[in-house]
Structure formats: structure tokens, C-alpha cells
Amino acid sequence: MADILENQTIMTLPLKKLLNGLLPEQAFAELVGSYDIVGDIAVIIIPDSCQPWQSLIAEKILENHPHVSVVAKRAGNYDGEFRLLPLQVLAGEERTVTELRESGVRLSLDLAQAYYSVRSGGERLRIARMVADGERILVPFSGVGPYPLVISQHSRAKEIIAVEKNSSAHQYALQSFRLNKKLKNIKFYQADISCWLGGEHGTFDRIIMPLPKSGAAFLSSLLPVLSPRGWVHFYDMQLVDSFEKSFEFIEGVALQLGRKILYHNITACGHCGPRTYRICVDVKLE
Ligand SMILES: C[S@@+](CC[C@H](N)C(=O)[O-])C[C@H]1O[C@@H](n2cnc3c(N)ncnc32)[C@H](O)[C@@H]1O
Structure with a gap:
């Protein structure tokens, strides 16, 4: 290679x-x-x-x-x-197996066995730069591990927990973790996030949900493990003039669970069809 x-x-x-x-x-x-x-x-x-x-x-x-x-x-x-x-x-x-560097992190992956998009590298770094010292972070849908690894490299998070269902993606995440010897604060689990949430894992200051569209179904089970004043980064695909609809969805789910939203911001982070963008809604909850 x-x-x-x-x-x-x-x-x-x-x-x-x-x-x-x-x-x-x-x-x-x-x-x-x-x-x-x-x-x-x-x-x-x-x-x-x-x-x-x-x-x-x-x-x-x-x-x-x-x-x-x-x-x-x-x-x-x-x-x-x-x-x-x-x-x-x-x-x-x-x-289809390769190795690469993203934001200073080594990644090993098989492009045919696991999802990975080189185009989202800038977005992952954007999130990593928002992380405050000492945070506990949950990354469901973590794939081959680029979010946890880049966050670990660029922040002083206390602990990052990554949960991925695809066993091949999980194995590559473990391999990349071994390649980046100085990164220590990540735990990788191979599980369906719905089952994993049934265990005792405490609460998180930040939850990152990189599963546009289908991720919405998991929001109501993830919010209960978000700490007070915690952040959610919710990915979606939306028409150019409908970005706020994704925020309204999150707000609705939060209100049903008795949580208020203190702040939100929407970033377009990819183009995925005619007038359609991959967006990230950053929300801070009470
Ligand atoms: C769009 S990919 C994102 C992967 C990675 N975060 C990245 O940015 O490269 C979404 C990932 O979610 C995983 N996934 C889908 N449903 C899941 C579930 N119920 N529990 C855990 N992981 C799941 C898929 O296998 C896939 O690897």
C-alpha cells in the first residue's frame, strides 16, 4: 500500500x-x-x-x-x-481496504464493508473544536470511528463512547484506535444503539448523531442520557429552504420529554441532491 x-x-x-x-x-x-x-x-x-x-x-x-x-x-x-x-x-x-489520515488521525478502513465519507472531514473537525475540557461524549452510529478519533485528538474530553452496529466497521475502528497509540480516552462498543442504551452508562455532555434521516427514530431514547445543559448534534438531509424543519422536529421531541432548547445553530455540511443538503443541527438543551 x-x-x-x-x-x-x-x-x-x-x-x-x-x-x-x-x-x-x-x-x-x-x-x-x-x-x-x-x-x-x-x-x-x-x-x-x-x-x-x-x-x-x-x-x-x-x-x-x-x-x-x-x-x-x-x-x-x-x-x-x-x-x-x-x-x-x-x-x-x-x-477496497486502505489507510488514510484525517485531521492528524490515522484511519484504516474497507470502503466496501463500512461507511466512510472523506467529504465530512471538515464537519468532524468542527464538532471536535466545540468540545470543552472534561466532557463525556456519546457517538452512536460511529462507523469506522472518525468522530471519536478526531475528537480525542483535538480536545481534552474525559471519555468518548462510540457505538456501532456493523461488526466490520467496529473492527476497523478498533484497528484505527490501535494505530493512534497516544489516544486513550475512547471506548468502542459493537451494538445496536437501542439495545446498548438499555445498560447503565451514565449521562453525556454531548451526543453526536451522524445518521441522517433514520437517526430521527433514536432521538427520544437518546435525550434521556443527555446531561443538563448538554449538546446534541443531529444530522439530517433537508431541502435548502426547509432546514428549520429539522430543528422543529428536535424541539418537539425535547418538549415531549420536558426539555427546553436553550440555543440552536444549523450548518449545511454537504450537498446530497438537487437543492438538498446534509445539515447538522447543534442544539443545547436546558
Ligand atoms: C452514515 S454512517 C456514519 C458513520 C461514521 N459516523 C462516519 O461519520 O463515518 C451511519 C452508521 O450508523 C450505523 N448504524 C445504523 N443503525 C445503527 C444502530 N441501530 N445502532 C448502531 N449503529 C447503527 C451504520 O452501520 C453506519 O456505520
């Missing part, structure tokens, strides 16, 4: 320039010029009209990126409970 690279989001090495004159006009016009680089794997989108030339496109990326060893195409969308992305390797080594 190549050297571990600091994550690079949405590479725009001029793919169109590289392929100029090599594809028929319609395929060239529909070519998606940008792609993600995750560790040493380039993840590309191949529109139907470009399919006959997908190997050529992949080889061009491989030739022009000395640090890329694998080129894979998205063979579908993020799907299922574990939010897995189907991938097809088109060029380079036949693997």
Missing part, C-alpha cells in the same frame, strides 16, 4: 483535459470530472454513456496520480442499515 495520505476531498485533477479527444462527444460531455480520493483509492462516478470507456478513464487516473493504487467506481448508492456503498474496482490493485 502507498504512503498514508492526508485525506483529499473531491479531486479535480483535470480529468476532462486528460481524456480530451479520447471519448465520443456525448460521453465526453457527460464525464464527471471530479472524484474522491480516499487514502490511495480513487472513487469515481461513471455515467451510463461513459461505461464503454470506464477502464480507459480509470487507467488515466491511475497514470496521473502517483499516490493512487486503486480506481473504483460507485456501482450504486449508499444503502441499507449500514449505509454501504457498492464499489467495482476498475484499475489497479483488486482491493
Whole structure:
């Protein structure tokens, strides 16, 4: 595997320039010029009209990126409970496992076995920078562990607890934890968060919920373990003019549980469709 690279989001090495004159006009016009680089794997989108030339496109990326060893195409969308992305390797080594650095933290992962989005790195650092000294933090839906690891690296939290249902994602989180030897204050659990909450784990100053849309179903069981004056970071997908609807949902659930909201802020942290954004609602509760 190549050297571990600091994550690079949405590479725009001029793919169109590289392929100029090599594809028929319609395929060239529909070519998606940008792609993600995750560790040493380039993840590309191949529109139907470009399919006959997908190997050529992949080889061009491989030739022009000395640090890329694998080129894979998205063979579908993020799907299922574990939010897995189907991938097809088109060029380079036949693997989807890689290592990378995000905000100074080493991560080991298999892009086909667990969810990971390089595009959310900035958002994870934003949350890590909000953490005050001595906080106890809960990260349900923790995947391969980027939130707990980045928070541990960039804060003086007392304890970070991560809960993930996908056993493969959990195993990679443990592996990354071992790679980052100086980080000590994280506990990783492999469990369904609903079952895990049935145990005795105390209360948390901050709960981070990186499961847009389906995460909403878990809010009413998570709020009871939030300390007074604690924070929730609730991820959702919303149309550009409907961001406040996500806040209203949280406010409704909180009021039902007798909790008032003291403050809220909404950040758009990703584009996920026409006029639709991945948003994070930060709320501080009484
Ligand atoms: C969108 S991914 C986010 C992963 C990670 N936090 C990140 O930012 O890369 C959501 C994760 O929630 C996990 N998940 C879904 N339902 C769950 C549940 N009931 N309990 C625990 N984890 C769950 C999925 O397996 C997936 O890894």
C-alpha cells in the first residue's frame, strides 16, 4: 500500500483535459470530472454513456496520480442499515481496504464493508473544536470511528463512547484506535444503539448523531442520557429552504420529554441532491 495520505476531498485533477479527444462527444460531455480520493483509492462516478470507456478513464487516473493504487467506481448508492456503498474496482490493485489520515488521525478502513465519507472531514473537525475540557461524549452510529478519533485528538474530553452496529466497521475502528497509540480516552462498543442504551452508562455532555434521516427514530431514547445543559448534534438531509424543519422536529421531541432548547445553530455540511443538503443541527438543551 502507498504512503498514508492526508485525506483529499473531491479531486479535480483535470480529468476532462486528460481524456480530451479520447471519448465520443456525448460521453465526453457527460464525464464527471471530479472524484474522491480516499487514502490511495480513487472513487469515481461513471455515467451510463461513459461505461464503454470506464477502464480507459480509470487507467488515466491511475497514470496521473502517483499516490493512487486503486480506481473504483460507485456501482450504486449508499444503502441499507449500514449505509454501504457498492464499489467495482476498475484499475489497479483488486482491493477496497486502505489507510488514510484525517485531521492528524490515522484511519484504516474497507470502503466496501463500512461507511466512510472523506467529504465530512471538515464537519468532524468542527464538532471536535466545540468540545470543552472534561466532557463525556456519546457517538452512536460511529462507523469506522472518525468522530471519536478526531475528537480525542483535538480536545481534552474525559471519555468518548462510540457505538456501532456493523461488526466490520467496529473492527476497523478498533484497528484505527490501535494505530493512534497516544489516544486513550475512547471506548468502542459493537451494538445496536437501542439495545446498548438499555445498560447503565451514565449521562453525556454531548451526543453526536451522524445518521441522517433514520437517526430521527433514536432521538427520544437518546435525550434521556443527555446531561443538563448538554449538546446534541443531529444530522439530517433537508431541502435548502426547509432546514428549520429539522430543528422543529428536535424541539418537539425535547418538549415531549420536558426539555427546553436553550440555543440552536444549523450548518449545511454537504450537498446530497438537487437543492438538498446534509445539515447538522447543534442544539443545547436546558
Ligand atoms: C452514515 S454512517 C456514519 C458513520 C461514521 N459516523 C462516519 O461519520 O463515518 C451511519 C452508521 O450508523 C450505523 N448504524 C445504523 N443503525 C445503527 C444502530 N441501530 N445502532 C448502531 N449503529 C447503527 C451504520 O452501520 C453506519 O456505520
